[in-house]
Amino acid sequence: MRHDAIVVGGSFAGLSAATYIARGRRSVVVVDAGIPHNRFAAHSHGFLAQDGSDPGQILATAREQLAAYGEASLVGATAIDARPVEDGFAVTLDNGLALETSKLVLAFGVADILPDVPGVAERWGRTVLHCPYCHGYEISRQRLGVLYGSPRSAQQAMLIAEWGPTTLFLDGQASPDADTMEELVRRNVFLEPARVIALVGEDHGLVDIAFEGGRQERMGALFIGAPNRLNSDLAERLGCAIDDGPLGPVIRTDADRMTSVPGVYAAGDIARAPHSVTWAASDGVTAGIAVHRSLAFG
Numbered sequence: 439m440r441h442d443a444i445v446v447g448g449s450f451a452g453l454s455a456a457t458y459i460a461r462g463r464r465s466v467v468v469v470d471a472g473i474p475h476n477r478f479a480a481h482s483h484g485f486l487a488q489d490g491s492d493p494g495q496i497l498a499t500a501r502e503q504l505a506a507y508g509e510a511s512l513v514g515a516t517a518i519d520a521r522p523v524e525d526g527f528a529v530t531l532d533n534g535l536a537l538e539t540s541k542l543v544l545a546f547g548v549a550d551i552l553p554d555v556p557g558v559a560e561r562w563g564r565t566v567l568h569c570p571y572c573h574g575y576e577i578s579r580q581r582l583g584v585l586y587g588s589p590r591s592a593q594q595a596m597l598i599a600e601w602g603p604t605t606l607f608l609d610g611q612a613s614p615d616a617d618t619m620e621e622l623v624r625r626n627v628f629l630e631p632a633r634v635i636a637l638v639g640e641d642h643g644l645v646d647i648a649f650e651g652g653r654q655e656r657m658g659a660l661f662i663g664a665p666n667r668l669n670s671d672l673a674e675r676l677g678c679a680i681d682d683g684p685l686g687p688v689i690r691t692d693a694d695r696m697t698s699v700p701g702v703y704a705a706g707d708i709a710r711a712p713h714s715v716t717w718a719a720s721d722g723v724t725a726g727i728a729v730h731r732s733l734a735f736g
């Protein structure tokens with residue numbers, strides 16, 4: 439089956455790209471495995487006119503609105519292979535479907551690699567958080583923590599202190615250098631050297647941190663700087679250039695969101711750092727318009 443464009447990933451970036459391609463009256467199919475990055479959070483913040491909305495509901499509305507365009511179709515599946523063919527790209531899905539297209543938009547998102555501390559994964563997106571702009575306002579003025587993951591954690595603690603009194607949990611790691619320590623003190627960041635063994639207790643909007651030796655401390659939230667990985671190897675398979683970002687791989691794109699492989703675009707979390715639904719949607723719009731113009735004039 440041939441389309442003008444295939445979009446791999448049907449979340450904020452992919453649905454935005456597909457909407458603009460469909461509005462340009464070109465056929466587009468969105469292939470989506472259905473596990474968006476923010477599925478752990480009950481509320482999405484900061485997206486204009488959707489502040490506090492259920493992220494799943496935003497995506498359900500976007501899918502419904504896209505499906506109303508005769509040019510668009512949505513397939514619930516995982517794309518497992520993509521390769522160049524004579525006049526475009528061939529994409530294979532895990533349900534056995536083989537699709538062909540002139541232009542390909544990658545929007546398959548990233549996955550977070552959470553620290554191996556018992557209790558973190560269950561609380562991710564609720565009381566264990568990554569982004570103060572997304573979820574900091576709601577917990578501001580409570581006692582907040584940052585779990586040491588890398589030397590960047592000290593900077594993260596200085597930022598989190600803008601939202602509430604902050605403790606950097608060193609988790610047995612060495613203290614930061616003298617200049618960093620001075621800055622942490624100036625910003626009223628406390629340091630806790632003990633090793634963290636688990637997050638425990640009821641998950642009712644507070645997080646109890648258990649240290650080696652049995653002591654516990656209660657926080658409003660614990661922030662971590664989780665590294666991430668791409669959800670799919672399609673960009674590697676296609677030969678797209680990939681750079682090292684601050685927390686993981688970032689697919690290299692130009693101002694039109696085209697990758698180093700002509701005709702292949704990348705949008706959303708896979709092509710930028712840091713991440714937000716607004717940026718993902720914006721990248722999708724940029725890629726969608728670029729795909730349309732390239733089909734019209736390329």
Ligand SMILES: Cc1cc2nc3c(=O)[nH]c(=O)nc-3n(C[C@H](O)[C@H](O)[C@H](O)COP(=O)(O)OP(=O)(O)OC[C@H]3O[C@@H](n4cnc5c(N)ncnc54)[C@H](O)[C@@H]3O)c2cc1C
Binds near residue numbers: 451
């Ligand atoms: C816990 C948490 C809370 C967050 N809260 C906020 C917030 O409040 N405000 C905010 O602005 N941002 C928030 N974010 C960030 C936001 O979720 C992301 O920036 C946004 O979801 C990125 O959209 P995307 O379309 O690039 O990727 P994703 O949302 O990750 O979507 C990628 C889609 O591609 C699909 N996919 C993956 N591989 C394949 C494949 N091979 N074939 C087909 N489909 C595939 C996935 O299943 C998924 O549906 C949060 C993130 C997390 C982790």
